Amino acid sequence: MHAALEQRCRSLLTELGLIATDNSLEFCRLTGGVASDIVRVSVDGNDICVKFALPKLRVQADWYAPVHRNAAEYAWLEVAADIAPHSAIKLLGRSAHHHGFAMEFLDDNGIYLWKNALLSNAADQGEAGHVGELIGRIQAASTDSDFDTRPFQNSADFMALRIEPYLLHAAASHGEVANELQVLAAQLHESRQVLVHGDVSPKNIFFRHNRAVVLDAECATLGDACFDIAFCLNHLVLKAIHLPGSQVRYWQNIRQLWSCYSPFIIWEAKGTVEARTCRLLPALLLARVDGKSPVDYLKPSERDTARRIALRLIKSPVSCVDELLQCIDALLEDVLP
Ligand SMILES: Nc1ncnc2c1ncn2[C@@H]1O[C@H](COP(=O)(O)OP(=O)(O)O)[C@@H](O)[C@H]1O
Ligand SMILES: [Mg+2]
Known part of the structure; x- marks a missing residue:
């Protein structure tokens, strides 16, 4: 995986207090989405999913979208968790600075x-x-x-x-x-x-x-x-x-x-x-x-x-x-x- 993306994941997870310096980490970038960088991070064997909004989408046409949409996404997921706590994804925190958030890995x-x-x-x-x-x-x-x-x-x-x-x-x-x-x-x-x-x-x-x-x-x-x-x-x-x-x-x-x-x-x-x-x-x-x-x-x-x-x-x-x-x-x- 790209070193810069790995570093971004580390920085976000540190900011959210989800990792410590002595944790052993493994990174695996997920495919499937066009609008984000999504990474599975194994922290001492426990998986976390980290998602960052991309400023330019991976489609053939030129398509730019503001990265603050990541905040709207997190807020919608919070509403879903409130309304349907048994089905919603478990949220682990968001970094405004990184336009990214962490959630449970399915x-x-x-x-x-x-x-x-x-x-x-x-x-x-x-x-x-x-x-x-x-x-x-x-x-x-x-x-x-x-x-x-x-x-x-x-x-x-x-x-x-x-x-x-x-x-x-x-x-x-x-x-x-x-x-x-x-x-x-x-x-x-x-x-x-x-x-x-x-x-x-x-x-x-x-x-x-x-x-x-x-x-x-x-x-x-x-x-x-x-x-x-x-x-x-x-x-x-x-x-x-x-x-x-x-x-x-x-x-x-x-x-x-x-x-x-x-x-x-x-x-x-x-x-x-x-x-x-x-x-x-x-x-x-x-x-x-x-x-x-x-x-x-x-x-x-x-x-x-x-x-x-x-x-x-x-x-x-x-x-x-x-x-x-x-x-x-x-x-x-x-x-x-
Ligand atoms: N929390 C998660 N656990 C496991 N896989 C995930 C999770 N979030 C996303 N994915 C995987 O990444 C893909 C793209 O995620 P998605 O949120 O739809 O991003 P995009 O905005 O890029 O479409 C999903 O189809 C799924 O395969
Ligand atoms: Mg998608």
Whole structure:
């Protein structure tokens, strides 16, 4: 591992009082993320995970993001730990100076990443419902008058990390729906409704003892409730496009996530969140093909399918999840063998 990164880990762990000079340390850099340096540090055989925000993301396009987002991430994880102490990651402290923090290291013992379970077609264990419930509980708690919103005034960062690279970048290459995408972008930017995680993706969600451990909250902000749900459901739609014959399973996951999430909507009518979710999802679908952060597993023909579905639903939006799935099914029937 790079000596400078090793030194940074040492310095952060010393600052947090987690290591002493006589501890024996081993470092192993983890792969998988594009926005951070993540290291497993073994301290006398006990693992700690250290995460630092990167100023420039490891994607093909030039994409810079402020490193203070690390503070928003830590604050979101603290909220999750408060609300769901049995499932949340255990936090070990944060260094403002290093834009980094330490947390428990999740080992392999009965713990799995939701993305791996989905792509390997492992038996469904109700993961989608657990995710929907957790996000619903966190969003609902954030509407409480006692909730401390100060760490989450991050709409400028949300613009830099999500709205611009996804929606506005896709709008630039799809003039035919640019107006619709810009309207959605403006709505997301203005909303301060609930605490939004901003990256609710199966690759950021571990399961242990059948409970969701949601990580990677760098985009956390006050925003529109529909963002987290549309973002996560979109990942399931992308996987259904990628794995022909898997729709039944993914549609079931989508319905389950929505039905476990929606009872927590206490700040407005459920139907309006559902309608906004159904409007945003196709925009995010297009963004995951033609935005700055395209998903890495779609074949060219699958990208075309995703574009077709997205453009159709952006131009003629639907307002409920069932209708959305029927519409995607019909469009998939046209293209799949
Ligand atoms: N506490 C942890 N324990 C074990 N592995 C972790 C932990 N945090 C992150 N990882 C691993 O690092 C990867 C990237 O972490 P993530 O927080 O999603 O960073 P990025 O912002 O770079 O996507 C995860 O998918 C996971 O494999
Ligand atoms: Mg991640």
